[in-house]
Amino acid sequence: MKVGISLVVIVLLTAIALVGAGVGLNFVFGVIIPYAAIAIFLIGVVYRVLKWAKAPVPFRIPTTSGQQKSLDWIKNDNLESPHNTLGVIGRMLLEVLFFRSLFRNTKTELKDNSKLVYGSSKWLWAGGMAFHWSFLIIFLRHFKYFVQPTPKWVMLLQDVDSFFQIGLPIVYITDFLILAALTFLFLRRVMDSRLRYMSLLNDYFPLLLIIGIATTGVLMRYFIKVDIISIKELGTGLLSFHPILPEGVNPLFYLHFFYVCTLIAYFPFSKLMHMGGVFLSPTRNLANNNRAKRHINPWNPEVKVHTYQEYEEEFHDVMKAAGLPLDKE
Amino acid sequence: MFDGGKIITGLIIFLIIITFPVWYNAVNGQAGERPEIEIATKDTPGKNECVLPADVMRTDHMDLVMQWRDEVVRHDDRTFKTENGREFTKSLTHTCLDCHSNKDAFCDQCHNYVGVDPYCWDCHIVPQDFEKGVK
Numbered sequence: 163m164k165v166g167i168s169l170v171v172i173v174l175l176t177a178i179a180l181v182g183a184g185v186g187l188n189f190v191f192g193v194i195i196p197y198a199a200i201a202i203f204l205i206g207v208v209y210r211v212l213k214w215a216k217a218p219v220p221f222r223i224p225t226t227s228g229q230q231k232s233l234d235w236i237k238n239d240n241l242e243s244p245h246n247t248l249g250v251i252g253r254m255l256l257e258v259l260f261f262r263s264l265f266r267n268t269k270t271e272l273k274d275n276s277k278l279v280y281g282s283s284k285w286l287w288a289g290g291m292a293f294h295w296s297f298l299i300i301f302l303r304h305f306k307y308f309v310q311p312t313p314k315w316v317m318l319l320q321d322v323d324s325f326f327q328i329g330l331p332i333v334y335i336t337d338f339l340i341l342a343a344l345t346f347l348f349l350r351r352v353m354d355s356r357l358r359y360m361s362l363l364n365d366y367f368p369l370l371l372i373i374g375i376a377t378t379g380v381l382m383r384y385f386i387k388v389d390i391i392s393i394k395e396l397g398t399g400l401l402s403f404h405p406i407l408p409e410g411v412n413p414l415f416y417l418h419f420f421y422v423c424t425l426i427a428y429f430p431f432s433k434l435m436h437m438g439g440v441f442l443s444p445t446r447n448l449a450n451n452n453r454a455k456r457h458i459n460p461w462n463p464e465v466k467v468h469t470y471q472e473y474e475e476e477f478h479d480v481m482k483a484a485g486l487p488l489d490k491e
Numbered sequence: 492m493f494d495g496g497k498i499i500t501g502l503i504i505f506l507i508i509i510t511f512p513v514w515y516n517a518v519n520g521q522a523g524e525r526p527e528i529e530i531a532t533k534d535t536p537g538k539n540e541c542v543l544p545a546d547v548m549r550t551d552h553m554d555l556v557m558q559w560r561d562e563v564v565r566h567d568d569r570t571f572k573t574e575n576g577r578e579f580t581k582s583l584t585h586t587c588l589d590c591h592s593n594k595d596a597f598c599d600q601c602h603n604y605v606g607v608d609p610y611c612w613d614c615h616i617v618p619q620d621f622e623k624g625v626k
Contacts, residue, residue: 204509211498212499215495215499306606308516309515309516310516310521310524312603317606320606387550387551394604398523399522401512402516406523438505
């Protein structure tokens with residue numbers, strides 16, 4: 163059902179883009195929508211991150227899998243249970259770049275109706291890594307359509323990505339990796355009944371949208387060729403605030419572009435914000451030093467305290483008269 | 492405790508990185524400049540018209556060149572017939588570069604513009620450069 167709604171939305175978006183490009187609304191799809199999408203993205207992301215920044219830092223939750231720093235002669239693991247900033251940076255890098263905690267993923271299964279079996283399950287991790295890294299590399303490769311002259315690092319990136327020199331235009335490894343990973347991630351949600359039960363519209367929609375983006379991109383590169391000179395003119399024009407509308411660009415490009423604009427505009431409202439959110443995971447970005455450092459809750463009311471020293475001063479004479487022992491004497 | 496300072500620093504770094512195309516274009520000032528290609532042709536009969544229509548060549552020339560390579564190398568099929576019956580030898584250096592004799596002002600213009608680095612020239616020479624004695 164939720165897959166159905168997502169599919170209907172995608173089909174509607176496709177129809178809007180194709181009809182729009184067909185009747186020559188190039189200015190809308192080539193200039194207005196991209197600028198609006200970028201504005202929504204930037205404002206939305208800044209708004210949400212600032213909102214997060216206003217939240218107090220919680221008490222450290224040491225969900226660790228390594229020995230905590232304690233006595234000198236007990237060997238500690240500073241990556242799995244960091245006690246200082248350096249360790250935290252290391253753990254964050256492992257998390258952000260290599261999805262360390264997903265690598266620990268386990269699967270629970272009932273075998274022969276009676277035996278409960280736990281096993282390591284790396285498939286989601288592998289699919290996630292393949293998808294995210296391919297997406298990043300493809301995004302960076304696209305910078306050649308946004309800037310002029312094409313930077314050296316983009317050339318290097320596409321040289322590495324086309325390493326196998328298969329076909330012409332040379333097949334990019336990431337193009338096929340991302341399609342394979344997306345197919346896996348989608349089938350995983352649809353075929354596993356437990357996962358299907360907890361999947362929501364906002365799980366399916368971005369997945370299908372990105373599948374649409376990747377498919378149209380692959381189509382344009384390998385099968386239905388488009389005039390990329392004009393497309394670069396449009397891209398660089400947009401990002402230098404002198405929009406140019408080239409003539410005769412294939413509607414397939416406008417479809418690809420419209421999907422991307424939809425994704426960008428949808429980004430701040432969706433779970434895609436985990437791009438920024440991952441950096442704010444309390445169990446990852448806080449050092450495990452609860453005992454070494456005192457945590458003060460920012461919303462604690464100020465407690466008026468009356469120390470023994472103050473008490474003794476106040477009742478000094480009375481206490482002395484009663485013959486009570488005094489610290490000060 | 493609040494981490495607002497660190498989060499805002501991170502956010503600013505993100506905004507600088509994500510707006511890279513804007514300031515890169517502003518610094519270089521070359522955005523939106525369409526490459527100017529010189530389409531050199533020969534005014535001899537049968538040579539002033541390309542083997543396929545220009546808009547097809549613009550998007551699909553790489554497929555044609557690749558197809559020619561396979562047909563020549565694997566099937567010794569060296570003649571290409573256009574739709575209006577003209578015949579051409581399937582050859583990059585002898586046919587394509589015979590008319591478009593200005594690789595720098597023709598091929599390279601667009602290829603450089605969109606960051607395409609074709610490996611044609613790993614094996615092929617440019618006859619005009621060869622004549623001039625340029626390696």
